Amino acid sequence: MANKSSVFDMIGPIMIGPSSSHTAGVVRIARAAIRVLGGIPDEAEITFYNSFARTYEGHGSDRAIFGGLMDFKTDDERIKNALEIAKEKGLKYKFKSIGNSSVHHPNTIKLNLKKGERTVEVEGESLGGGVINIAEVDGFVANFSAQMHTLIIKAQDISGAIAFISSVIAQEKANIATMSVSRKGKNDLACHVIEMDSGINKITTQYLQSLPWIKELIYIPDIDL
Amino acid sequence: MCFLFESFKGWKKYCEEKNQSLPETVIQYEIEQKNSSRELIYSGLLQAYGVMKDAVITGLKEDMTSRSGMINNGAKKVFNHPLSVLSPEFQKLISRALSAKEVNSCMGRVVAAPTAGASGILPGTMVTLQEIHQLSDEKIVEGLLVGAGIALIIEEKASLAGAVGGCQAETGSAAAMAAGAIVYCLGGTIDQVFNAVAITIQCMLGLVCDPVAGLVEVPCVVRNASAAAIAFSSAQIALANVSAVIPVDECVEAMGEIGASMESRYKETAMGGLAATLTGQEISKKVLIQDIEILPDETLPD
Ligand code: SF4
Numbered sequence: 001m002a003n004k005s006s007v008f009d010m011i012g013p014i015m016i017g018p019s020s021s022h023t024a025g026v027v028r029i030a031r032a033a034i035r036v037l038g039g040i041p042d043e044a045e046i047t048f049y050n051s052f053a054r055t056y057e058g059h060g061s062d063r064a065i066f067g068g069l070m071d072f073k074t075d076d077e078r079i080k081n082a083l084e085i086a087k088e089k090g091l092k093y094k095f096k097s098i099g100n101s102s103v104h105h106p107n108t109i110k111l112n113l114k115k116g117e118r119t120v121e122v123e124g125e126s127l128g129g130g131v132i133n134i135a136e137v138d139g140f141v142a143n144f145s146a147q148m149h150t151l152i153i154k155a156q157d158i159s160g161a162i163a164f165i166s167s168v169i170a171q172e173k174a175n176i177a178t179m180s181v182s183r184k185g186k187n188d189l190a191c192h193v194i195e196m197d198s199g200i201n202k203i204t205t206q207y208l209q210s211l212p213w214i215k216e217l218i219y220i221p222d223i224d225l
Numbered sequence: 226m227c228f229l230f231e232s233f234k235g236w237k238k239y240c241e242e243k244n245q246s247l248p249e250t251v252i253q254y255e256i257e258q259k260n261s262s263r264e265l266i267y268s269g270l271l272q273a274y275g276v277m278k279d280a281v282i283t284g285l286k287e288d289m290t291s292r293s294g295m296i297n298n299g300a301k302k303v304f305n306h307p308l309s310v311l312s313p314e315f316q317k318l319i320s321r322a323l324s325a326k327e328v329n330s331c332m333g334r335v336v337a338a339p340t341a342g343a344s345g346i347l348p349g350t351m352v353t354l355q356e357i358h359q360l361s362d363e364k365i366v367e368g369l370l371v372g373a374g375i376a377l378i379i380e381e382k383a384s385l386a387g388a389v390g391g392c393q394a395e396t397g398s399a400a401a402m403a404a405g406a407i408v409y410c411l412g413g414t415i416d417q418v419f420n421a422v423a424i425t426i427q428c429m430l431g432l433v434c435d436p437v438a439g440l441v442e443v444p445c446v447v448r449n450a451s452a453a454a455i456a457f458s459s460a461q462i463a464l465a466n467v468s469a470v471i472p473v474d475e476c477v478e479a480m481g482e483i484g485a486s487m488e489s490r491y492k493e494t495a496m497g498g499l500a501a502t503l504t505g506q507e508i509s510k511k512v513l514i515q516d517i518e519i520l521p522d523e524t525l526p527d
Contacts, residue, residue: 017329
């Protein structure tokens with residue numbers, strides 16, 4: 001079925017203002033990023049690019065980012081005070097603005113997050129209507145919407161990896177919607193990003209994680225749940 | 226197979242052939258297309274209407290000052306003003322549309338209907354309609370279903386986004402949804418409902434999207450009030466069977482055609498219209514962040 005709109009796209013979504021690309025989309029980028037990190041960060045460096053660089057404060061995107069970093073949903077009224085709440089919790093942060101990066105989508109945010117010893121870098125784009133694209137994870141091209149269930153697997157670049165991973169997922173009867181691989185350098189790590197229509201069991205992710213050639217596995221169920 | 230909301234003409238024909246009401250066809254559509262159920266649709270819309278009512282109340286009660294300062298408790302001032310220019314009901318209608326939209330500008334919770342920029346129009350009109358005519362929440366939900374059907378067709382044939390079709394696509398579509406819902410809730414026929422939509426679109430055609438400093442504040446907030454008023458004026462005209470002459474589908478096509486030929490500076494880019502005025506630019510300088518890094522290698526061509 002082609003993508004027909006829902007009644008709840010016409011009367012909805014229920015959201016925090018002022019605009020879906022500056023609030024809902026931004027909250028969702030941060031919600032995706034903390035799932036990559038594996039929890040609420042202790043430190044965050046937030047870089048707003050291009051159009052966002054000038055407009056983020058006026059549109060309240062700085063608060064929206066912190067709402068998402070604290071795992072608030074897009075319709076949570078605490079978003080308005082998220083910056084204060086984050087400060088109270090002792091979250092350390094820094095904002096940066098870069099005005100003219102032609103390689104980035106107009107509404108791009110880069111998040112450098114730290115929790116304990118773990119650090120991640122996530123780059124997200126707010127495409128309008130609250131829809132997002134997570135463009136990069138730790139420097140790897142990722143391009144996923146976080147609307148489905150997403151697996152990010154960093155693995156040694158061995159032959160047969162793609163077929164193997166997809167067959168394991170097929171065992172779960174999870175339908176793969178998109179799958180992409182990006183590499184950093186030759187013989188280095190490959191990063192597999194797999195979007196699935198339905199979720200997979202913990203035992204499957206644990207199995208994949210136990211394989212010696214798989215270096216890191218991040219599983220992100222639908223971020224709006 | 227349900228009706229797919231491709232034209233008003235088709236929608237009417239479908240209703241007549243199947244002997245179904247306007248809201249019923251929308252329910253069937255949602256069930257078939259989205260695997261939903263009647264209960265889920267009703268409860269979802271009741272919840273949305275609850276959020277709309279809350280937004281109206283919040284905006285009239287709590288402090289509504291936006292970060293730019295351009296929005297500053299306007300709804301309350303209108304609500305409490307001692308002089309009603311028309312009637313107390315009209316005064317309430319205007320203040321409610323302003324109120325819900327101010328909540329949106331001040332980072333409160335709203336229903337995007339159809340978009341965030343137009344989020345004051347259905348709350349203002351539906352709450353006031355319900356109060357004046359003593360309608361049940363269920364009746365209002367039916368009205369919202371009709372509004373959703375109207376928006377589905379406009380989305381299909383034109384657009385609902387200011388960045389694509391200008392403000393006529395946002396506040397214009399919301400006003401059309403509200404006008405159709407009003408006529409439906411007051412017992413109008415299908416022809417009367419669609420005529421109200423046609424008249425409303427005729428009133429809103431050509432409106433550009435020119436938000437000052439790119440913020441969804443000026444002129445968006447006052448346009449929510451005027452769109453609410455236009456929804457009622459169109460409903461009044463349509464219920465009396467005064468024809469829009471140009472059929473509703475053709476009105477929507479005109480909206481699409483105008484939107485497509487609008488220059489991009491009138492489509493949410495904040496480069497034309499009110500945004501480009503002297504004052505608009507001054508405000509923009511104050512509001513927008515100036516202290517930003519410019520990457521040197523990208524500014525200089527090699
Ligand atoms: S002017 Fe633009 S931003 Fe404002 S309500 Fe209209 S379409 Fe939306």
